[in-house]
Amino acid sequence: MDMQSGQNSKGDSMLAQVFVDWRDKPCSPKKHGGMRAAVFVLAIQAFEIMAIAAVGNNLITYVFNEMHFPLSKSANIVTNFVGTVFLLSLLGGFLSDSYLGSFWTMLIFGIVELSGFVLLSIQAHLPQLRPPPCNMISKEDHCMEANGFKATIFFLALYLVALGSGCLKPNMIAHGADQFGNDDPDQSKKLSTYFNTAYFSFSVGELIALTVLVWVQTRSGMDVGFGVSAAAMAVGLVILICGAFFYRNKPPQGSIFTPIARV
Template structure:
């Protein structure tokens, strides 16, 4: 959906560069924020299966409405001489459809990868190794879809019509839902463990109530169930850790609680419940350090497209490649690097590290962050060269300059390589480090980095535009990109990414991985 959306908003709704780019990043950000709602419902009440089923239906309704808004008279903005005149109602219909899709995404994004990983038994060595490969191939499959979107769908949108361009994926989504239900009898279902937010609040309240209580030196005296399993449905027990000792107070058994068979959970929590909260808190610094990567990634659907609009898009005398279609090189990069990583890099690195996954998850993410810095540098250099050609040849008023759009391929290819390391590593890391009964929620938490990355991009564009357009100046990102300084915006992102990478290294070095104390049945 996002591949060519910036051009759709410009063409059909007369939005300028900055407005269209901000609308796309704000919507994309919302698509990564709604998973918090879907994940909460999946972990607490519905389970992942029914959450996927319900929200996929909402998604399909949004897709159909968007298709109708591009086809039906009354919903479709009227156009004359390549200029469209949308009414407020038509604009509203388009955005209602887009945000229905964003809501539907909320139940799909955090649950599908976790639901797939649930099918592997973590207590079986063979299946545990296959689960690691699953995340690579899962991401590979997503990018097969993205390849079709960036090539076939963008071509349909531009050459056949926006209605067909939105209608084809709407039908594909309906087929996907049917396919999902056909496999129902084969699935291994995770039990919903009750509200994780309630359990987190119970630990905080119990710890505050016992703020003056001393934590015993012998940690075996802390409260825990005597059964093999924890008191949280479908969750293994977690080993006690010595970090964040103030939270351990919630599991201290006082004299009055010794005699109670069923203690008040707002006064006494189990060690596993306390460790659940600790696990989530430990994830936050890693989570925060991934926002800068998401900001860089979001440029692919906005600034990279606007940059591509100024370049020569012709292949030969007749065929013209849309600038949005260049994201297929990001997809091709993922399709190349995902199997190479799984089949070649992991076995090779494993010989030196002895780690079953080759790199640790945090090392893998770190490599992705480093590659994203290189991607921004390459994009910035291209823009410097492009503007230099504009100045030397006085091309200021040309829509496209005689410089091939394929000079953008390296920056897209590098973003794809960064994805294979950072995004897949992040997906696997948040699944593995999440407590059993909070996996959808932690997957959603990892996705919110993309939301915030899009929002940060929106805010940066607003701030940069406001500052650089003072005193009548055109600014860095004007409608005529030949008179702007997009290269300065790329350098700003490069500096932020380098600083973020240095902070990430410090965080990763101090991180202690989770240990499970039992088996889940």
């Protein structure tokens, strides 16, 4: 009986060591994880979708009216941007599982995304970083399409946002789910509640982006709109960092290609 309980205790200890705290020490169920930790992840999810949805919704307007790309090319730019965001989710998941872990992947690429928003805001604010103003709808005006340094700044900013958001998205839900254990039925119920709340958080962020933030862009200009997106992203990152002491972190497992190479 003692031997069996000892084996169970050893098994529980090994299970507990699967997750570590911010100092890479085994986490404690009383101090780490649970809904208290997941709330911080829900917050960055809401603020991140708020930031990028506001940019994505009016992006074609900015590309067409301010950067003076033809309408067909503007639509293609937006489509490529959205596709890149989702394609880079594969990279974010790979880096998280293999090398960085969810928290550090979210933090690093959240900063990358923030830098893209800031650069977009700066370009939208400074006339020297955009083509001369003109009416793209009027046939009388011969608008100059953005090229050279101006186009480089625009695409650099845009794809910094795509890189950051793409690598961040797959880790938000995963990191939140990691805060709940699978061995406790009560934790399983809380995990289900978390997924429902995560969808609600996503919806609230999207709603605010498509109403309040788009209204700000329309009324105050795209530079202010991009700046608000940057501010929302910054708030989300601060909240993410504030939860670092409470997270259960799953250590990276190393490259998935290493076992294949050994075979």
